[in-house]
Amino acid sequence: MASLPVTAxxxxxxxxxxxxxxxxxxxxxxxxxxxxxxILAPFAWLLISSVAEPVDLLxxxxxxxxxxxxxxxxxxxxxxxxxxxxxxxxxxxxxxxxIIASSVTILSMAVGTLAAYAFARLHxxxxxxxILAFMATYMLPPIALILPLYQIMSALHxxxxxxxxxxxxxxxxxxxxxxxMRGYIETISSELDDAARVDGCSRLGVLVRVIVPVSAPxxxxxxxxxxxxxxxxxxxxxxxxxxxxxxxxxxxxxDFIGRHGVDFGLLATGGVIAALPPVIxxxxxQRYIVAGLTAGSVKG
Amino acid sequence: MSQALRVRAAGTGPAHARRPWPESWVAAAFIAPAALVVLxxxxxxxxxxxxxxxxxxSLVRPGDEPFVGLGNxxxxxxSGDFWAATWRALWFTVVSTGLELGLGLALALxxxxxxxxxxxxxxxVILPWALPTIVNALMWRWIDNAEYGALNALLTQLGxxxxxxxxxxxxxxxxxxxxxxxxxxxxxxxxxxxLAALQSVSPELVEAAKVDGATTLQALRHVLLPLIVPVILIxxxxxxxxxxxxxxxxxxxxGGGPANxxxxxxxxxxxxxxxxxxxxxxxxxxxxxxLVIMVLAAVYLRLLGRLGRT
Numbered sequence: 005m006a007s008l009p010v011t012a013x014x015x016x017x018x019x020x021x022x023x024x025x026x027x028x029x030x031x032x033x034x035x036x037x038x039x040x041x042x043i044l045a046p047f048a049w050l051l052i053s054s055v056a057e058p059v060d061l062l063x064x065x066x067x068x069x070x071x072x073x074x075x076x077x078x079x080x081x082x083x084x085x086x087x088x089x090x091x092x093x094x095x096x097x098x099x100x101x102x103i104i105a106s107s108v109t110i111l112s113m114a115v116g117t118l119a120a121y122a123f124a125r126l127h128x129x130x131x132x133x134x135i136l137a138f139m140a141t142y143m144l145p146p147i148a149l150i151l152p153l154y155q156i157m158s159a160l161h162x163x164x165x166x167x168x169x170x171x172x173x174x175x176x177x178x179x180x181x182x183x184x185m186r187g188y189i190e191t192i193s194s195e196l197d198d199a200a201r202v203d204g205c206s207r208l209g210v211l212v213r214v215i216v217p218v219s220a221p222x223x224x225x226x227x228x229x230x231x232x233x234x235x236x237x238x239x240x241x242x243x244x245x246x247x248x249x250x251x252x253x254x255x256x257x258x259d260f261i262g263r264h265g266v267d268f269g270l271l272a273t274g275g276v277i278a279a280l281p282p283v284i285x286x287x288x289x290q291r292y293i294v295a296g297l298t299a300g301s302v303k304g
Numbered sequence: 305m306s307q308a309l310r311v312r313a314a315g316t317g318p319a320h321a322r323r324p325w326p327e328s329w330v331a332a333a334f335i336a337p338a339a340l341v342v343l344x345x346x347x348x349x350x351x352x353x354x355x356x357x358x359x360x361x362s363l364v365r366p367g368d369e370p371f372v373g374l375g376n377x378x379x380x381x382x383s384g385d386f387w388a389a390t391w392r393a394l395w396f397t398v399v400s401t402g403l404e405l406g407l408g409l410a411l412a413l414x415x416x417x418x419x420x421x422x423x424x425x426x427x428x429v430i431l432p433w434a435l436p437t438i439v440n441a442l443m444w445r446w447i448d449n450a451e452y453g454a455l456n457a458l459l460t461q462l463g464x465x466x467x468x469x470x471x472x473x474x475x476x477x478x479x480x481x482x483x484x485x486x487x488x489x490x491x492x493x494x495x496x497x498x499l500a501a502l503q504s505v506s507p508e509l510v511e512a513a514k515v516d517g518a519t520t521l522q523a524l525r526h527v528l529l530p531l532i533v534p535v536i537l538i539x540x541x542x543x544x545x546x547x548x549x550x551x552x553x554x555x556x557x558x559g560g561g562p563a564n565x566x567x568x569x570x571x572x573x574x575x576x577x578x579x580x581x582x583x584x585x586x587x588x589x590x591x592x593x594x595l596v597i598m599v600l601a602a603v604y605l606r607l608l609g610r611l612g613r614t
Contacts, residue, residue: 012523023485025500028520029419032414032417032419033419035410035414036414036419036421036425038423039411039414039424039425040424040428040489040535043428043429043431043492044428044434046432046437046444046447046488047431049443049446049447049454050439050443050446053446058484061452062452064451064452065453065457065461066454066457066461068457071413083573102313111341115336115337115338115341116337118334118335118336118338119334119335119338119339121334122330122331122334122335123335126327126328126330126331126334127327127331128327128328128332129328129332134335136605138338138599139605140598140601141346141347142341143597143598143601143604144343144346144350144594144598145547145549145570145590145593145594145595145597146438146551147549147551147570147573147574147589147590147593148350148353148591148593148594149345149346149349149350149353149590150577150590151356151577151583151586151587151590152348152350152352152353152356152587153345153349155352156349156352171341171344171345172345174341174345175341175342175344175345175346178338178341178342179342180340182338184523189422206324207330207334210564212373230412232434232519235436236436236437238437238438238551238552239551239552239574243578251439253438254436254437254438254552256478257438257442257556258438258555258556261556267531268446268452270450271442271446272442272443272446273441274442275442275443276439278436278438278439279434279435279439279498280435280436282434283431283434283435285434285605286430286431286433286434287427287430287431287434290427290430293430293434294430294496294500297493297496297497298496298497298500301497301538301539301542302497302500302501302535302538302539302608302611303608303612
């Protein structure tokens with residue numbers, strides 16, 4: 005009995021085992037290939053559509069590889085010299101989205117990290133209850149809040165301003181920041197805090213000089229996710245914005261569909277430009293994004 | 305000496321000589337800015353929406369806003385349109401969440417295998433998730449286009465279809481196309497979360513099962529899956545919560561049509577409020593949707609808490 009494995013090892017795995025392994029490998033690699041194609045093909049088509057001439061896009065049967073490639077539409081939407089209405093709206097939206105998403109990120113990270121520190125380190129009555137209240141506000145569907153927010157922002161003369169969207173987005177991004185950063189700070193040894201306290205640091209000093217430097221990776225992942233959330237939002241923006249003064253990219257694309265419903269090339273170009281910042285962020289900072297996503301949704 | 309005492313009493317002594325604030329005060333000061341943001345944008349509007357939902361407010365009749373009590377709620381709960389939209393949202397939720405979990409688990413298991421080039425899959429899998437929802441909807445709207453869309457071209461060139469189909473303007477198919485677009489975008493997220501759970505399981509457990517004579521599939525079913533069930537449940541509730549309030553992707557792809565075939569509950573609420581100018585009913589609908597979401601949120605947080613304790 006004991007000699008069996010030795011014999012098997014000397015002659016290598018039997019033909020049956022080798023065949024089964026090869027089959028299994030084949031299935032797994034085929035699955036990987038299918039997954040890659042399914043993930044990449046729609047992207048590829050969006051990219052091709054954004055640079056193909058209308059003749060190629062509207063051909064039947066369809067030519068997958070366009071005969072002519074042109075970046076004219078990218079130029080028209082971004083740097084072209086004689087912008088029409090649509091190009092102007094699109095550029096304004098690009099600026100608005102950048103300003104709004106950056107401001108929301110900075111504001112939410114500042115107030116959110118401050119609160120997260122309190123939830124992670126300080127003892128006070130109602131702590132667990134209060135963090136659940138914050139989580140509940142994060143999960144509340146926008147559709148339940150848009151009507152009063154629309155009226156309140158109108159009354160304050162804030163409707164159609166980037167500030168209105170910054171305030172609204174901060175209200176759901178901040179609880180998210182609190183949630184992730186509290187979990188992150190809890191993983192940091194509190195002995196670091198104690199040492200700094202003995203050296204005469206205030207609580208705020210501990211947060212700024214000890215916790216923030218140590219939790220830099222957590223701050224990066226949370227900040228990137230905060231930015232993406234603000235960049236992606238549509239429903240509030242659809243209600244609150246009216247003109248180029250505050251329209252964000254999702255609203256601009258919604259308008260685009262209404263105005264250029266048949267100019268698929270231009271729509272694809274707009275889509276590619278709007279998708280570039282988040283896709284690049286996700287690609288370059290993948291490790292941080294994945295860590296943040298996991299911490300934010302499946303870790304209590 | 306008496307001078308030294310006076311100096312210290314005036315508060316210019318070392319910082320630690322000052323009595324620190326009680327911890328609750330510090331906590332209050334730290335949480336106050338965040339609470340302020342949330343208070344004005346969530347608590348105040350929420351209270352106002354509750355108030356609004358008790359009146360018959362229509363923007364086409366300014367100044368005439370009679371109090372109707374729970375009338376708006378009763379009207380919705382007895383309306384066929386409301387239930388039709390609720391069932392559509394539920395259908396979307398069950399099918400898309402089911403597909404995302406099934407495919408996401410398969411994808412996660414695949415990415416967990418020691419395969420060459422798996423780094424490629426792990427790197428690229430995040431891209432659909434990163435694509436903004438609006439751009440994703442726009443992209444699929446274009447792919448599903450009846451006359452020039454890539455889907456028709458692909459299926460006819462492969463010989464699967466004989467003639468071009470109408471996808472989004474067909475009330476039998478439209479919801480499926482929206483589900484397809486949502487599944488394409490969200491399956492990677494599910495896979496990423498489940499992969500993290502799989503990676504937290506010690507490989508020795510699976511090895512031990514195999515040494516005991518279990519096949520790969522048996523090891524998967526009886527060792528690996530039971531260990532990640534808590535995470536699967538959490539992802540399930542999370543996706544359910546997101547899917548039930550779906551708005552963006554439907555709005556861009558079909559606008560709720562054709563013939564209301566994709567009018568989910570959030571689309572119905574939006575149309576009631578902003579296309580029917582009916583703010584009272586809109587507010588009541590918002591509350592009804594929030595109620596469902598909050599029940600799911602409570603389940604989600606409870607599951608998270610249980611996972612955290614074990």
